[in-house]
Amino acid sequence: MSHVSQGIVVWLMFCDKRCSSLVSCRCSLQVTNVKCEPHCRATGLIRRCVRNMPLVYMAKILEMNSAAMHDALVHDEDMGHLVHDDWHKTPEGKIYFSSVLRNNRRKTFGLLERPSLSPQHTPDTLTYKVFLCGKAGVGKTATVSKLMGVNVPPVHCETPGILTSVLYWPAKIADRIHMFRFHFWDAGEQALKKFDHILPACMEKVDAVLFLFSFTDHPSFDDLANQMSRISSTDDGALKVVVGTKYDQYAHSEITSRELQDFEHQHKVPILKVKNINKARLNDSEKSPDGRVELDDVAPFLNCLAERLWYRDQIAVGLV
């Protein structure tokens, strides 16, 4: 099909929000100099197509003539189109999120428990193992607490081994609802260095690795490359995401947006940001965080993670 020499031809199919009409378009792009990262330009084109149609979901990319397109799409900042960030606020989303909230507080589930939903609302569960790594004190445990919707520890405390946490997160991706079951693995940096069994245990069958750095600690940002090379020997094609913590202290940030951009570009990894603070608290004895407010806070982060993991699976089984 590639009748454009040295170019890229992409077939795209879009559908609107209700899936009532399918629009397919053939985008072709003449690239004069192949060396100038053709996939970036193709991505730009797709982005432009997507923007021209209001509220579209990218359903399927039918054909591509460049393997690099996979990468381009996975690392594309327009990934956000597969998932709807405010879905948890819609009436449909509320039904699903009611299973992870109790009295406006986030529920935590034991290993023998699951969120209970009525039979007509039981989505398929997708389990992913996510490992968090980064310099000591960067906020790994705090990030997990924030995502889980429990109280964020007020001061840093070294984690003496591995802590794992299970988080259930319903999300609507490409018009299908899934229950994501994230299994976060958090290991203290000192313990990781002291005992050799910890890193292999964390990396075994891992689906995603989150590399954490702190906006207020430049050395932690410099350490990212080290962390990534340490992991890369055993990663088995895991999704890599960089996470910047303490984004609430952006005014004191030691990292410029230019550095972030360069890093994102060089390593082809997305960078997410978290603010590990609890804004609103309930008026109960434990002063637990307000579940609804916390959902709003972490929805973009978790939706993005869900979407990328889902997309990775689609590529793995050849659906994309």
Added chain:
Amino acid sequence: MAAYLVCLTADGGVPLFTRTKGNIKPLAFAEVGMLNGVQMFAQNHGVKLQSTATDEARIAWKVYHESITLIVVICDDGASDTHLYRLLDNVFHSMVLLVGLDDIISIKNVERLKRDLKACYKLVDTLLEETEFFGDLTESVDIFLSTENSLLQEHLESFVHAADSTYGCLCVMDRIAVATTKWWDLTGQELVLLSLLLRSLPQASSRDIAVYLPHSSPKIPHRLLTFQLIHGVEACVLCGPTPTLDDVRDKLLEVHWKPALESLRSCIRVFPRNIPLSVELDLGILGFILINTDNHRCLATMHPNSTDEKQLPHKILSMSRKIGILKTFYKTVVGIYFAPVHSPDKEELTCDLQALLSHKAKDTYICGDDYKCYALNDDRYQIFVLYGSHVPTFALRTTTQKTLMTLIKDKKFDEKKKS
């Protein structure tokens, strides 16, 4: 109650860490130096400085293995020094628990040790905090009684066996409900510190933590695996290099615990009473601590009666007030009138009154404005009961005796240590 805890190297006096509790300004470097200097000065003159008192505070020193000096400064609450030393011992053994004895007694690199010791901060802070638990105070682990215990024991045994271990326990709301015989064979301090460790860590679905058992295995680490079965219930197992966390979770958890799900759910309903509803207690009782000094178990409740406390004729005491009264009562009685519960390696302190007496005190009581407390010292049991002020003083003794008899009828609590 405000407190400072300072940890230094014994030979050089290099500060390893300082923990501060309460709203007080942190110790200046010079103050830390002075606290250590006094002790060093005494040591150089062949004197062992143990403790001293100021108008408001008490200070205690203790050197461990000629390597670590611990100093505690705490508000004076009239308690005996026994409790200060117990606190220091617990702090030292918490350090051993997470770092290992080798690294502590032969310090090669102070900076590295400092970094390693950071892992203990949370545990040490928990020791300084005032919590609803009595384990660290009584050196007997907090337990939880429910009618489901014998059934859960079977599930636990099979689970622990499948995980290739003999050490395991089931914790309900951070109190031990059932444990294997081997687990109960650990010393009182080990039992208490392990429970405390789990409580001090952030909540998690599962954990894999390397621990050095302070008395049984201070130099070789074991892995402590914990699994949150349902909210508030955790299964723990101590094991060697295998099996991995994933293996236990994926292969054993569902098989061994899924059939017990209903028992676990009904078990947790007993909280916060911590004793089965079938055990009836006198309505005048507001709370109690019962200690089995033989097998290091401690049963405590601040909700002894299922009926609404507002309907009872006495003044309502808040939960924290009840705990505070009982803790203070315990501290003024034990070490002065009653002998404290000791772990095997503890040196006896001869300065306490009870050591000087030729006979043992059996009972003691105090009456406050809005409460009364009665303590009874039996062979293997110590019971501390908090009563409402309406209970006549002459009835305290018989009611306490009756309560003790009712509670020890339960086999679980009475179980003798096999060794």
